Amino acid sequence: MTEISLYKPYPAAEVPAWDMETDVAIIGFGATGACAAIEAAQAGARVMLFERNSGSGGASGLSGGEIYIGGNGGTDVQRAAGFSDTTEDFAAYLKAAGGPCADDAKCDAYAIGALDHFAWLKAQGVPYKGTYLPGKIIEPTGDDTLIWSGSEAATPFRHVAKPAPRGHVIQHMGWGGGRPLVDILEKRARESGVEVVVDARALALVQDGERIVGVVMRIDNQPRFVKAAAVVLATGGFVMNEAMRRKYAPQTLRINSPIGDKDDGTGIELGISAGGDAIHMDQFFTTCPWTIPESHAHGVFVNVKGQRFINEDCYHGRVSRTMVDQPGHGVYLLLDSAHYQQAPDFARMSIAATGDDWAEVEGELGMLPGTLTPTMDFYNAHAREGRDPLFDKQPPILVPLDQGPFIALELNFETSYFSFFTLGGLKTSASAEVLSRAGTPIPGLFAAGRCTSGLPAWGHGYSSGMSLADCTFFGRAAGRNAARANS
Amino acid sequence: MTEISLYKPYPAAEVPAWDMETDVAIIGFGATGACAAIEAAQAGARVMLFERNSGSGGASGLSGGEIYIGGNGGTDVQRAAGFSDTTEDFAAYLKAAGGPCADDAKCDAYAIGALDHFAWLKAQGVPYKGTYLPGKIIEPTGDDTLIWSGSEAATPFRHVAKPAPRGHVIQHMGWGGGRPLVDILEKRARESGVEVVVDARALALVQDGERIVGVVMRIDNQPRFVKAAAVVLATGGFVMNEAMRRKYAPQTLRINSPIGDKDDGTGIELGISAGGDAIHMDQFFTTCPWTIPESHAHGVFVNVKGQRFINEDCYHGRVSRTMVDQPGHGVYLLLDSAHYQQAPDFARMSIAATGDDWAEVEGELGMLPGTLTPTMDFYNAHAREGRDPLFDKQPPILVPLDQGPFIALELNFETSYFSFFTLGGLKTSASAEVLSRAGTPIPGLFAAGRCTSGLPAWGHGYSSGMSLADCTFFGRAAGRNAARANS
Numbered sequence: 001m002t003e004i005s006l007y008k009p010y011p012a013a014e015v016p017a018w019d020m021e022t023d024v025a026i027i028g029f030g031a032t033g034a035c036a037a038i039e040a041a042q043a044g045a046r047v048m049l050f051e052r053n054s055g056s057g058g059a060s061g062l063s064g065g066e067i068y069i070g071g072n073g074g075t076d077v078q079r080a081a082g083f084s085d086t087t088e089d090f091a092a093y094l095k096a097a098g099g100p101c102a103d104d105a106k107c108d109a110y111a112i113g114a115l116d117h118f119a120w121l122k123a124q125g126v127p128y129k130g131t132y133l134p135g136k137i138i139e140p141t142g143d144d145t146l147i148w149s150g151s152e153a154a155t156p157f158r159h160v161a162k163p164a165p166r167g168h169v170i171q172h173m174g175w176g177g178g179r180p181l182v183d184i185l186e187k188r189a190r191e192s193g194v195e196v197v198v199d200a201r202a203l204a205l206v207q208d209g210e211r212i213v214g215v216v217m218r219i220d221n222q223p224r225f226v227k228a229a230a231v232v233l234a235t236g237g238f239v240m241n242e243a244m245r246r247k248y249a250p251q252t253l254r255i256n257s258p259i260g261d262k263d264d265g266t267g268i269e270l271g272i273s274a275g276g277d278a279i280h281m282d283q284f285f286t287t288c289p290w291t292i293p294e295s296h297a298h299g300v301f302v303n304v305k306g307q308r309f310i311n312e313d314c315y316h317g318r319v320s321r322t323m324v325d326q327p328g329h330g331v332y333l334l335l336d337s338a339h340y341q342q343a344p345d346f347a348r349m350s351i352a353a354t355g356d357d358w359a360e361v362e363g364e365l366g367m368l369p370g371t372l373t374p375t376m377d378f379y380n381a382h383a384r385e386g387r388d389p390l391f392d393k394q395p396p397i398l399v400p401l402d403q404g405p406f407i408a409l410e411l412n413f414e415t416s417y418f419s420f421f422t423l424g425g426l427k428t429s430a431s432a433e434v435l436s437r438a439g440t441p442i443p444g445l446f447a448a449g450r451c452t453s454g455l456p457a458w459g460h461g462y463s464s465g466m467s468l469a470d471c472t473f474f475g476r477a478a479g480r481n482a483a484r485a486n487s
Numbered sequence: 488m489t490e491i492s493l494y495k496p497y498p499a500a501e502v503p504a505w506d507m508e509t510d511v512a513i514i515g516f517g518a519t520g521a522c523a524a525i526e527a528a529q530a531g532a533r534v535m536l537f538e539r540n541s542g543s544g545g546a547s548g549l550s551g552g553e554i555y556i557g558g559n560g561g562t563d564v565q566r567a568a569g570f571s572d573t574t575e576d577f578a579a580y581l582k583a584a585g586g587p588c589a590d591d592a593k594c595d596a597y598a599i600g601a602l603d604h605f606a607w608l609k610a611q612g613v614p615y616k617g618t619y620l621p622g623k624i625i626e627p628t629g630d631d632t633l634i635w636s637g638s639e640a641a642t643p644f645r646h647v648a649k650p651a652p653r654g655h656v657i658q659h660m661g662w663g664g665g666r667p668l669v670d671i672l673e674k675r676a677r678e679s680g681v682e683v684v685v686d687a688r689a690l691a692l693v694q695d696g697e698r699i700v701g702v703v704m705r706i707d708n709q710p711r712f713v714k715a716a717a718v719v720l721a722t723g724g725f726v727m728n729e730a731m732r733r734k735y736a737p738q739t740l741r742i743n744s745p746i747g748d749k750d751d752g753t754g755i756e757l758g759i760s761a762g763g764d765a766i767h768m769d770q771f772f773t774t775c776p777w778t779i780p781e782s783h784a785h786g787v788f789v790n791v792k793g794q795r796f797i798n799e800d801c802y803h804g805r806v807s808r809t810m811v812d813q814p815g816h817g818v819y820l821l822l823d824s825a826h827y828q829q830a831p832d833f834a835r836m837s838i839a840a841t842g843d844d845w846a847e848v849e850g851e852l853g854m855l856p857g858t859l860t861p862t863m864d865f866y867n868a869h870a871r872e873g874r875d876p877l878f879d880k881q882p883p884i885l886v887p888l889d890q891g892p893f894i895a896l897e898l899n900f901e902t903s904y905f906s907f908f909t910l911g912g913l914k915t916s917a918s919a920e921v922l923s924r925a926g927t928p929i930p931g932l933f934a935a936g937r938c939t940s941g942l943p944a945w946g947h948g949y950s951s952g953m954s955l956a957d958c959t960f961f962g963r964a965a966g967r968n969a970a971r972a973n974s
Contacts, residue, residue, distance in 0.1 A: 007762060007924045100737030247766040250587030269924065275494060279734040282769040305877055307794045325812065368876050374861035389855050390792055437494045437756065
């Protein structure tokens with residue numbers, strides 16, 4: 001028998017027998033796969049949804065369930081909270097957040113389509129309480145549904161687009177809204193007639209000429225040949241695959257807490273095997289939950305040289321991603337007694353120094369006089385005037401830190417909780433077609449979510465909800481367009 | 488006829504007729520291709536060497552002709568200049584210079600083999616005067632042949648390995664030793680019986696099962712089928728291909744002067760088409776010639792925030808690469824009257840500010856009091872004591888800058904001369920075999936030089952001569968091993 005390999009499509013002519021047949025085969029049952037399945041089924045296609053684990057979830061199920069939504073005047077939730085949001089501002093923010101990696105076509109498609117997408121999510125049964133929670137929030141601890149989840153109000157983004165809060169969180173008590181989000185999507189998929197096959201791992205695509213015509217799945221320890229008019233890859237990124245990280249994103253080796261669920265790059269490998277192109281593979285999101293408690297959001301970060309490196313009022317993940325660029329073993333979060341509270345245990349941040357003035361903290365950190373002190377003197381002198389001429393941090397987050405005693409918390413790359421996942425992946429069109437290296441769609445092959453490079457393309461520009469927005473919106477596009485491959 | 492594509496190997500069964508036949512077909516006539524050709528021919532293989540231009544050269548021909556050599560006690564040139572160099576120190580430096588992208592097997596292979604390689608280069612007729620030129624040199628302006636061409640004596644590298652100068656430059660008056668180096672290698676290749684075919688562009692590999700059995704070349708506007716027992720890719724990187732840079736190395740879009748000669752990623756595409764793996768594609772080398780005149784090497788760099796960001800005594804390219812990480816439009820090179828001289832026109836560095844003290848420079852740069860001034864006060868206070876506690880810059884490069892008037896030169900990413908080339912490419916073994924995504928050699932396919940990720944894997948660790956070392960050493964390995972593919 002011909003070898004079955006992740007790295008090479010299996011020739012259709014050599015399939016011994018088709019074990020199963022469907023119109024659309026979807027690999028991966030996170031939010032991406034679920035949305036693809038619902039759309040494909042509702043378009044009239046027979047759909048088989050394969051999942052490697054014994055149930056749905058994927059990295060989506062581990063997430064906060066935030067979806068980044070705006071544009072077209074604003075969602076009902078945004079408007080009820082007093083915010084308007086134009087499509088132009090929304091698109092401009094998405095492009096700025098994509099930085100040098102931005103896919104303009106995807107940003108435009110999503111900015112135009114996000115409100116309809118929100119309506120669709122609600123139509124699937126995803127509940128939104130409609131309440132706005134101001135402040136620096138990672139995820140609501142209650143069941144509010146609109147938060148500032150990005151760097152919209154911070155420099156440089158505030159100069160690019162009018163800010164609005166766009167993090168729409170499923171109504172759910174506390175953290176972890178991703179699990180109920182996937183549950184609702186799963187229910188909808190099953191109601192739509194999607195056949196779910198769990199404990200099924202993708203081994204290879206099946207190709208006939210240029211066209212993908214199926215997939216080989218490992219089920220009950222046997223290869224099973226699944227005939228499909230189209231295959232949708234929805235397998236997530238490669239954060240759990242250290243060998244791939246070493247080859248493509250070695251900067252992630254500085255930090256320690258991958259967020260994923262068997263996200264080993266399978267879909268990326270399958271897409272490449274069919275001639276696909278994997279782009280921006282060095283990019284990753286990371287965050288250390290330094291804005292908990294919320295008073296810590298007023299803190300100032302310095303690197304081991306005593307230098308500030310960013311306006312700390314931007315998204316916690318953007319700050320964290322910039323931390324990982326700094327020299328040395330970690331960075332310090334500086335707080336005064338008016339703002340310090342004990343950090344949560346899970347953050348694994350430790351007190352590195354205290355002092356009655358910043359000079360004492362400087363000394364206790366082992367920094368020389370004239371490093372940290374002028375940094376904080378300069379910062380405080382201007383913060384008292386309500387400005388930050390160096391990095392343009394804005395009030396009300398901007399406050400002087402001048403009420404001793406003072407504290408430096410260490411965020412250590414090796415030991416503190418820096419969660420992360422990868423952003424690089426297959427190059428796809430805004431229609432979720434997997435593009436070949438020549439830039440043309442590979443017939444019968446679609447992909448969405450973190451096995452692609454999508455809306456969240458640039459680690460320094462990530463905002464919460466951007467990945468699930470990408471997963472659900474382009475997951476749907478993948479399902480719709482895959483269903484058409486049959487006709 | 489079957490489509491001929493860079494992105495897909497042409498099936499051997501569909502070759503209408505072989506137009507040419509050889510044992511080893513080499514694509515690209517820079518130093519890599521030349522060395523591969525010499526070795527393959529001297530191993531008894533028939534060799535055809537194809538070049539897209541009308542003559543040899545490639546990016547090697549545009550280079551300074553420096554080759555990074557050391558280990559095994561040191562070269563005759565190193566020893567004559569009073570330096571010893573162990574293989575362990577050499578390997579340790581190479582690995583540190585590869586940073587998170589280092590290929591340990593290649594570093595070890597080269598550290599062990601570099602002295603023999605040097606002897607081989609001399610046996611081919613490459614002349615080395617044997618004289619050592621101390622100081623901060625980009626390329627000798629005379630015909631000296633040993634220079635400090637990396638960050639060996641600078642932190643952190645000096646703590647990793649005992650420093651030695653290792654930049655071995657072909658004896659040649661002035662800059663541009665790469666051209667005579669390639670000329671000598673070309674002469675040797677032709678004498679060895681290599682058949683050179685110019686104005687020949689690679690269109691596709693030819694594959695039979697897993698094995699590469701030839702290549703389709705465009706010659707006289709016709710596709711020509713070349714049968715070969717092995718193919719060597721030696722086509723260079725992708726610095727001249729803006730679309731590829733946008734997908735894989737978008738940070739290079741900040742800077743402006745690609746160094747290359749049709750380096751459009753052809754070899755990388757061909758390798759991937761055969762199942763190869765392209766790694767570290769985001770990495771690039773860059774330099775702005777800020778150490779000319781040499782007195783400028785004593786300068787201090789600050790970013791637009793007035794912060795220093797590196798020990799300026801490390802390799803000019805490492806400093807330059809770190810510049811490109813800084814926020815804003817560029818960086819400033821600070822000099823005092825004891826060290827300032829006019830910068831060369833081609834660097835396109837302009838005077839951004841002058842002043843009788845650093846506070847005046849600070850103001851003229853539009854920086855606020857309390858930014859640049861404490862940076863320079865701290866620097867000068869410690870430099871007077873012969874130390875740099877912040878970045879550990881070492882004497883004699885470390886000097887106080889306290890003799891007014893003072894000057895800030897602007898190095899602007901968009902307009903100053905930031906030359907650059909790409910470092911990412913095919914994953915190859917230390918035997919120059921192109922490795923598949925599964926990590927196994929692709930039969931009949933070899934590659935070396937900048938279409939691979941090699942010794943110079945990490946932009947922040949590059950040292951002059953590292954790329955030509957990689958090109959010539961692993962180019963030779965490619966030729967030798969390709970010649971064996973015939974037997």
